[in-house]
Amino acid sequence: MTNIRKIAKLSGYSVSSVSRVINNHPHVSEEARQKILQVMEELDYRPNILAQELSSGSTRRVGVVIPNMTLPPYFSQLLNGLLDAAMDHNYTLLILPSRYDIDLEKYYLEQLRGRAFDSLIFTSRSVDLETIASYAKYGNIVCCEEVQDPNLSSVYVSRTHACKTAFNWIKDQGKSRIALLFTRKDLKSSTYRLTMEAYKEVFGEKKEPLILDGISTGEDAYEQGDSLLEQDLDCIFSNGDDVATGVVRYYQEKNLALPLLIGQEKQLTGEVLGIPTIDNKSYQLGQESFKQALSDEKRTIILQSEFIIR
Amino acid sequence: MTNIRKIAKLSGYSVSSVSRVINNHPHVSEEARQKILQVMEELDYRPNILAQELSSGSTRRVGVVIPNMTLPPYFSQLLNGLLDAAMDHNYTLLILPSRYDIDLEKYYLEQLRGRAFDSLIFTSRSVDLETIASYAKYGNIVCCEEVQDPNLSSVYVSRTHACKTAFNWIKDQGKSRIALLFTRKDLKSSTYRLTMEAYKEVFGEKKEPLILDGISTGEDAYEQGDSLLEQDLDCIFSNGDDVATGVVRYYQEKNLALPLLIGQEKQLTGEVLGIPTIDNKSYQLGQESFKQALSDEKRTIILQSEFIIR
DNA sequence: TTGAAAGCGCTACCAA
DNA sequence: TTGGTAGCGCTTTCAA
Numbered sequence: 001m002t003n004i005r006k007i008a009k010l011s012g013y014s015v016s017s018v019s020r021v022i023n024n025h026p027h028v029s030e031e032a033r034q035k036i037l038q039v040m041e042e043l044d045y046r047p048n049i050l051a052q053e054l055s056s057g058s059t060r061r062v063g064v065v066i067p068n069m070t071l072p073p074y075f076s077q078l079l080n081g082l083l084d085a086a087m088d089h090n091y092t093l094l095i096l097p098s099r100y101d102i103d104l105e106k107y108y109l110e111q112l113r114g115r116a117f118d119s120l121i122f123t124s125r126s127v128d129l130e131t132i133a134s135y136a137k138y139g140n141i142v143c144c145e146e147v148q149d150p151n152l153s154s155v156y157v158s159r160t161h162a163c164k165t166a167f168n169w170i171k172d173q174g175k176s177r178i179a180l181l182f183t184r185k186d187l188k189s190s191t192y193r194l195t196m197e198a199y200k201e202v203f204g205e206k207k208e209p210l211i212l213d214g215i216s217t218g219e220d221a222y223e224q225g226d227s228l229l230e231q232d233l234d235c236i237f238s239n240g241d242d243v244a245t246g247v248v249r250y251y252q253e254k255n256l257a258l259p260l261l262i263g264q265e266k267q268l269t270g271e272v273l274g275i276p277t278i279d280n281k282s283y284q285l286g287q288e289s290f291k292q293a294l295s296d297e298k299r300t301i302i303l304q305s306e307f308i309i310r
Numbered sequence: 311m312t313n314i315r316k317i318a319k320l321s322g323y324s325v326s327s328v329s330r331v332i333n334n335h336p337h338v339s340e341e342a343r344q345k346i347l348q349v350m351e352e353l354d355y356r357p358n359i360l361a362q363e364l365s366s367g368s369t370r371r372v373g374v375v376i377p378n379m380t381l382p383p384y385f386s387q388l389l390n391g392l393l394d395a396a397m398d399h400n401y402t403l404l405i406l407p408s409r410y411d412i413d414l415e416k417y418y419l420e421q422l423r424g425r426a427f428d429s430l431i432f433t434s435r436s437v438d439l440e441t442i443a444s445y446a447k448y449g450n451i452v453c454c455e456e457v458q459d460p461n462l463s464s465v466y467v468s469r470t471h472a473c474k475t476a477f478n479w480i481k482d483q484g485k486s487r488i489a490l491l492f493t494r495k496d497l498k499s500s501t502y503r504l505t506m507e508a509y510k511e512v513f514g515e516k517k518e519p520l521i522l523d524g525i526s527t528g529e530d531a532y533e534q535g536d537s538l539l540e541q542d543l544d545c546i547f548s549n550g551d552d553v554a555t556g557v558v559r560y561y562q563e564k565n566l567a568l569p570l571l572i573g574q575e576k577q578l579t580g581e582v583l584g585i586p587t588i589d590n591k592s593y594q595l596g597q598e599s600f601k602q603a604l605s606d607e608k609r610t611i612i613l614q615s616e617f618i619i620r
Numbered sequence: 621t622t623g624a625a626a627g628c629g630c631t632a633c634c635a636a
Numbered sequence: 637t638t639g640g641t642a643g644c645g646c647t648t649t650c651a652a
Binding site for chain 4: 318323324325326327330336337338339342361363364365366367
């Protein structure tokens with residue numbers, strides 16, 4: 001094994017000087033630098049990353065727990081934000097798939113405890129917050145959801161305001177017979193809760209919307225298209241631009257006039273359709289989460305969704 | 311920082327004995343073990359993973375380069391196979407997203423060179439094979455494709471035989487007016503090439519099939535459904551069970567009799583539809599790739615796709 | 621500008 | 637069964 005000592009010996013300089021060259025530190029004569037670099041080249045030398053990490057006490061690695069291999073658009077944009085931020089800071093991202101498995105998530109927490117990486121980001125979690133918080137002393141932990149625990153950082157997107165803005169805009173357009181599309185119609189779903197609250201605030205408690213659930217793709221929306229015709233609607237508030245596409249196709253095929261249509265996630269398809277959308281800032285969420293993972297202070301960062309009229 | 315020396319001192323035993331307890335080595339008296347474990351517990355001690363790795367010279371980590379965040383079914387099954395195999399062998403998987411970026415892939419190769427992990431698996435690559443092969447001296451590298459280089463292991467699925475079997479079966483059913491669905495109709499696509507070859511071997515050079523490309527989801531298939539009606543078909547050979555679903559919906563809506571339909575990837579949807587499919591063994595590909603990443607010898611492992619009649 | 625030496629925390633060999 | 641100690645390969649402080 002060719003190590004730093006060997007380079008020192010062959011170059012005629014000390015281990016310290018070699019280390020300085022490796023890390024681009026000042027106070028090395030150009031002569032020394034050249035000679036050392038030359039020997040490194042000859043021996044195909046590359047510093048051992050593990051040794052650097054052990055010695056410096058920092059891995060420049062951040063673990064990211066994701067729920068699954070197959071990720072919806074929200075997650076992939078989030079991951080892209082994380083990845084870009086990591087590259088910007090010269091960090092490496094470890095993607096840690098949890099498959100919703102609590103034990104696997106605990107294993108990753110143990111890895112943090114064992115200093116396999118500096119910080120850990122939960123984009124999603126199955127394990128309880130108390131357990132997660134108990135590992136906070138071993139490194140920064142960021143959860144991409146609203147969390148109160150003072151030991152954890154919390155970075156998430158507040159969608160309430162943009163949602164109300166959207167509903168108000170819809171109302172201003174003179175629309176009032178509205179369908180809401182959801183992945184899950186379930187009080188455990190924060191999306192469902194906040195959308196319903198915003199709706200009621202704008203349209204009142206009495207005016208019931210048509211609610212469709214079990215919809216997460218354009219395909220789903222298309223298949224449930226019939227349900228949309230059961231009521232005389234003038235607006236469809238969908239849960240994704242992709243979903244909206246399915247709605248459009250359904251109406252086109254029936255040769256029916258399309259009601260006002262709202263998308264979400266600001267996807268490419270929404271742009272093409274030219275429909276208003278709500279940008280839930282997943283990419284920014286990723287970037288901010290990463291920055292928070294490096295930060296010294298625990299913090300709660302709330303991003304705001306944005307209603308985009310087109 | 312509480313380290314192995316501190317545990318040794320406080321327990322009254324030596325560093326060696328503490329190490330033995332950590333690693334469940336024999337030749338430690340029950341008394342010593344208990345005392346040491348007790349002190350570890352009290353100090354909330356956890357061995358430093360980096361130090362263990364540096365000292366033992368093995369990280370028990372394998373890097374896996376994937377092209378993108380958003381993965382088609384083939385990749386997610388592959389990753390599940392990798393993950394399960396890794397867990398079985400008590401290894402951790404590092405998912406390394408490349409975004410088809412050559413420099414990023416080179417960066418991962420440098421990480422291998424720097425001993426950040428023991429082996430590297432390319433489920434997909436943009437960087438050229440020569441470059442990859444030049445890193446083989448730093449650790450096992452497995453490519454999930456057909457590769458000749460003696461420095462690289464190659465694990466892939468041969469789909470030719472199953473494809474011919476399928477076409478022969480189709481022929482036996484008395485079908486001959488066939489449509490083939492592809493993601494890319496491009497000689498660079500191995501799927502396209504092997505399917506065409508198998509087709510020609512069974513049906514002859516003269517009998518031209520109808521070819522549709524740009525199809526990777528059920529949605530795509532549905533949208534291109536019209537093209538299927540232009541010719542009088544008696545069999546549609548699709549490139550995925552999901553894709554087949556889109557075809558089914560198209561025919562159902564037109565109230566047309568469905569031709570013989572073949573799926574691929576053995577997905578859940580295909581099972582529900584009850585259509586024959588070709589299992590391309592992605593999960594097994596993952597498992598074998600991982601095993602090969604640990605193996606001492608460079609090897610080529612060829613799995614066989616399987617035609618499943620239902 | 622340079623180098624010696626003390627860490628970083630652990631493993632494993634060898635001697636007792 | 638136990639312990640001493642020499643690594644693993646690098647960083648960093650301090651003195652020269």
